[in-house]
Amino acid sequence: MARPKIALIGAGQIGGTLAHLAALKELGDVVLFDIAEGTPQGKALDIAESGPSEGFDATLKGTTDYADIAGADVCIVTAGVPRKPGMSRDDLLGINLKVMKAVGEGIRDNAPDAFVICITNPLDAMVWALQKFSGLPTNKVCGMAGVLDSARFRHFLATEFNVSMKDVTAFVLGGHGDTMVPCVRYSTVAGVPLPDLVEMGWTTQDKLDAIVQRTRDGGAEIVGLLKTGSAFYAPATSAIEMAEAYLKDQKRVLPAAAFCDGDLGVSDMYVGVPTVIGAGGIEKIMNIKLNKNEQEMFDTSVKAVQGLVEACKGIDETLA
Ligand SMILES: NC(=O)C1=CN([C@@H]2O[C@H](COP(=O)(O)OP(=O)(O)OC[C@H]3O[C@@H](n4cnc5c(N)ncnc54)[C@H](O)[C@@H]3O)[C@@H](O)[C@H]2O)C=CC1
Ligand SMILES: O=C([O-])CC(=O)C(=O)O
DSSP, X not given: OOOOEEEEEOOSHHHHHHHHHHHHTTOSEEEEEOSSTTHHHHHHHHHHTTHHHHTOOOOXXXXXXXXXXXXXXXXXXXXXXXXXXXXXXXXXXXXXXXXXXXXXXXXXXXXXXSEEEEOOSSHHHHHHHHHHHHOOXXXXXXXXXXXXXXXXXXXXXHHHHTOOGGGEXXXXXXXXXXXXXXXXXXXXXXXXXXXXXXXXXXXXXXXXXXXXXXXXXXXXXXXXXXXXXXXXXXXXXXXXXXXXXXXXXXXXXXXXXXXXXXXXXXXXXXXXXXXXXXXXXXXXXXXXXXXXXXXXXXXXXXXXXXXXXXXXXHHOGGGO
C-alpha cells in the first residue's frame, strides 16, 4: 500500500521541523511547499540525506507548485509570518489572512480530501478563515494550539512536582492568545486533580497560579529569548501528534481549535476545545462542564477570538 502523503504548506522553522519529524516517524511521504524558491527544495533534500543514517524510506520533495500537493492525506499549514518581541499574535492578522486565502485556495484545488491542521497565527481566526477559503468540511479543518499549550502546562507542572511528564495530564482551552484557559480542575497527576494536590501540600496555590500564568505567556517567553521568531520544536511536535492521530485512527483525546456548532455554548466559530481525533478528522467535541469561574474565563477568550474573526470579515468581504 502506498505511504500516506503529507503536505506541509510553509517550509520555515516549523515546516522544516515538521518534515524532519514526519520522516523520522515514517508517517508518510512529505511534500514541502513554500513561495520562497529554494527553501522547500533545500530543506527536503537536506532531510532526505539524513535518511540513510536514520534508516527511513519516506520520500521528501520540496516545491513552489501547488500541483505537487495533489491528493495529500494531511496538510499542515505554517505559511505566513511569526511575531517578534514586542508584538502580539494578533498583530499578524492582516498579513497572515492574505496568506490563508492563497493557501485555502491551493488546498481546495489540489487536496480537497485532506485533513488540514492550521498552525499560523493568530490561530483561531486563521483556521476559521482557512476553512472558509478552502471550503473543506469543518470536521476536516482544525487548528493546533491546545496540544502545545497543554504540553507547556504539563512540562511546568511535572518540573514543579518532580514527577514524570507521562503522568501529568492537562487541558488548555479557549483561544490561543493571552486569554487562553489552562483548566486547573481538569488537569491531573495520574488522575489526581491539581486542586487536590494543593490540598495535599504538593505545591501552593501561589505557585500553581504562577505556572498557569507562565503557560499563558509560554509563546511570548520563547519569542523574548529567540528574538528573531517564535517557538518551533514543540509546535511541530504538537501538530505531528494530531496528524498521527488522524492517519492511524487513534481516537486521541486532544485539545484543538475545532469548529463549534453550539459546543460548549459556542456557535459558528473555531476555538480551543477538547476533541477526539481519528480517521474522521475531528470526530467529536467533548462538551465538558465548566464551573462559573472557568466559564467566565472561557467566555472572555471566546469574545477575544470573535473580535479577530470580525476583523477578518472587515478586511476580506468574501468572509462576511
Ligand atoms: N499555533 C501555534 O501554537 C503556533 C503558531 N505559530 C505560527 O506559525 C507560523 C509559522 O511560524 P514559523 O514556521 O516559525 O515561521 P517562518 O517565518 O520560519 O516560516 C513561515 C514560512 O511561510 C512561508 N510563506 C509566507 N507566505 C507564504 C505563502 N503565501 N504560501 C506558502 N508559504 C508562505 C515563508 O516563506 C516562510 O518560509 C507563524 O504565523 C507563527 O506565529 C508558531 C508557533 C506556535
Ligand atoms: O508565541 C508565538 O508567537 C508563537 C506561538 O503561538 C506559541 O509559541 O505559542
